[in-house]
Amino acid sequence: GQSWLAVGSAMRALIDEVTGKSDAAPMEFYDYLVVGAGFAGAVMAERLARDGGKRVLVIDRRDLIGGNAHDHPDEAGIMVHRYGPHIFHTNSQDIVDYLSQFTEWRPYEHRVLADLGGMQVPMPINRTTLNRLYGLNLQTEAEAEDFLAQRAEPVEPLVTSADVVISKVGRELYEAFFRGYTRKQWGMDPSELDKSVTARVPTRTNTDDRYFTDSFQAMPADGYTAMFNAMLDHPLIDIRLGVDFDDIRKQVHFDRLVFTGPIDEYFNHCFGKLPYRSLEFRHVTLDQEWLQPVAVINYPAEDVRFTRVTEYKHLTGQVAEKTSITYEYPCAEGDPYYPIPRPENQALFRRYEDLAASTPDVLFVGRLATYRYYNMDQVVGQALAKYRRHIAQVREEEAM
Ligand code: FAD
Numbered sequence: 001g002q003s004w005l006a007v008g009s010a011m012r013a014l015i016d017e018v019t020g021k022s023d024a025a026p027m028e029f030y031d032y033l034v035v036g037a038g039f040a041g042a043v044m045a046e047r048l049a050r051d052g053g054k055r056v057l058v059i060d061r062r063d064l065i066g067g068n069a070h071d072h073p074d075e076a077g078i079m080v081h082r083y084g085p086h087i088f089h090t091n092s093q094d095i096v097d098y099l100s101q102f103t104e105w106r107p108y109e110h111r112v113l114a115d116l117g118g119m120q121v122p123m124p125i126n127r128t129t130l131n132r133l134y135g136l137n138l139q140t141e142a143e144a145e146d147f148l149a150q151r152a153e154p155v156e157p158l159v160t161s162a163d164v165v166i167s168k169v170g171r172e173l174y175e176a177f178f179r180g181y182t183r184k185q186w187g188m189d190p191s192e193l194d195k196s197v198t199a200r201v202p203t204r205t206n207t208d209d210r211y212f213t214d215s216f217q218a219m220p221a222d223g224y225t226a227m228f229n230a231m232l233d234h235p236l237i238d239i240r241l242g243v244d245f246d247d248i249r250k251q252v253h254f255d256r257l258v259f260t261g262p263i264d265e266y267f268n269h270c271f272g273k274l275p276y277r278s279l280e281f282r283h284v285t286l287d288q289e290w291l292q293p294v295a296v297i298n299y300p301a302e303d304v305r306f307t308r309v310t311e312y313k314h315l316t317g318q319v320a321e322k323t324s325i326t327y328e329y330p331c332a333e334g335d336p337y338y339p340i341p342r343p344e345n346q347a348l349f350r351r352y353e354d355l356a357a358s359t360p361d362v363l364f365v366g367r368l369a370t371y372r373y374y375n376m377d378q379v380v381g382q383a384l385a386k387y388r389r390h391i392a393q394v395r396e397e398e399a400m
């Protein structure tokens with residue numbers, strides 16, 4: 001902790017003095033160590049170096065950058081996402097402006113179908129979904145609203161992920177689209193999960209079949225990894241991959257730490273393990289041009305073990321004779337991908353958060369370190385805000 005951080009700075013000052021040129025200090029001394037090269041770590045590193053003028057070492061235990069948003073060309077040359085499909089969408093112009101310094105964009109609006117035993121209908125549920133499923137001809141929003149209102153079951157108060165859906169569309173549509181998918185994805189019934197989980201997916205009475213309605217929806221033109229490379233390409237940033245925090249913490253000297261891994265891991269699980277849901281990905285290349293009419297098909301049925309299938313060329317616009325897809329199989333063990341929104345998990349996280357608040361010189365940022373089911377844009381927003389607050393404080397201290 002604190003004492004050897006102080007020793008680190010003292011040693012650097014000494015070496016600076018001996019070599020007589022403080023701006024050429026050996027690079028094993030850093031102002032900041034950033035653990036994790038995903039969105040949270042990359043934004044923090046970029047800001048600290050480019051805006052703050054700080055020397056930064058970024059490490060990741062994986063041998064790649066981008067965290068879960070990492071993408072790469074597979075053996076067939078098709079750009080795929082190693083950790084499942086990542087579609088960028090946001091309502092924040094600030095976040096778009098920030099990321100646009102590092103990438104061009106390819107406009108892309110995400111569309112998803114749900115496969116109900118072979119019948120494929122738009123998801124989120126919209127008027128087209130209802131018409132196809134029930135052989136109806138609902139023409140207006142009002143007609144679709146009436147139809148849903150007849151099925152909706154009032155639930156008071158709305159607490160769980162079952163409540164939000166049943167209160168909007170009724171039990172039958174809930175069971176067809178949400179119950180099985182959620183049970184597979186989270187390993188628990190929607191009635192055991194916070195309402196925020198299924199509330200991510202709206203219900204519509206119009207025929208808008210886009211998955212998101214955000215004002216900005218696009219993919220980085222050359223992919224996420226290229227964008228991360230541009231963010232981290234700075235003379236004050238060093239990167240070491242395939243390195244765990246535990247392996248390096250004693251080998252390099254740093255004044256402050258940015259930690260973007262699981263917060264419970266940082267504190268050696270002292271209050272017990274925070275649950276994270278994991279996934280197994282099966283990546284396949286097919287000897288055909290296309291498999292699906294849209295990028296993602298969801299499989300809510302419980303007897304199908306995977307939750308969804310993604311065909312990447314829809315996302316990237318790439319032209320190729322073959323096509324690459326990914327199946328997602330949810331599981332309990334493995335890399336932590338999703339914090340699990342439940343009251344008791346939130347309570348446990350709060351204990352770690354209190355501990356974090358009394359751990360100076362360590363900044364906890366990102367989906368795993370703040371235990372929040374955040375999309376990419378939210379992580380960028382969180383990191384930018386955290387940086388702004390932090391650097392203001394540091395500059396105040398440095399001025400004293
Ligand atoms: P991460 O990307 O998890 O990065 C953390 C990094 O820290 C990892 O690379 C990890 O290896 C490293 N690390 C952790 N501990 C240590 C340690 N002790 N030592 C060294 N390194 C360590 N968001 C969207 O906006 N749109 C989407 O379509 C979307 N789809 C998603 C699909 C899936 C399957 C998943 C899992 C997530 C999806 N997300 C999506 C969310 C998105 O992935 C996250 O918001 C974002 O990537 C989080 O960035 P992060 O930096 O907080 O965490």
Ligand code: UDP
Nearest residue numbers: 123177178179181182185197198200201298
């Ligand atoms: N969900 C569902 N059926 C679907 C799509 C989503 O039950 O067809 C539920 C499920 O619990 C899922 C949550 O809604 O985890 C959020 O869905 P989203 O597509 O946002 O999940 P993510 O892309 O974050 O995995």
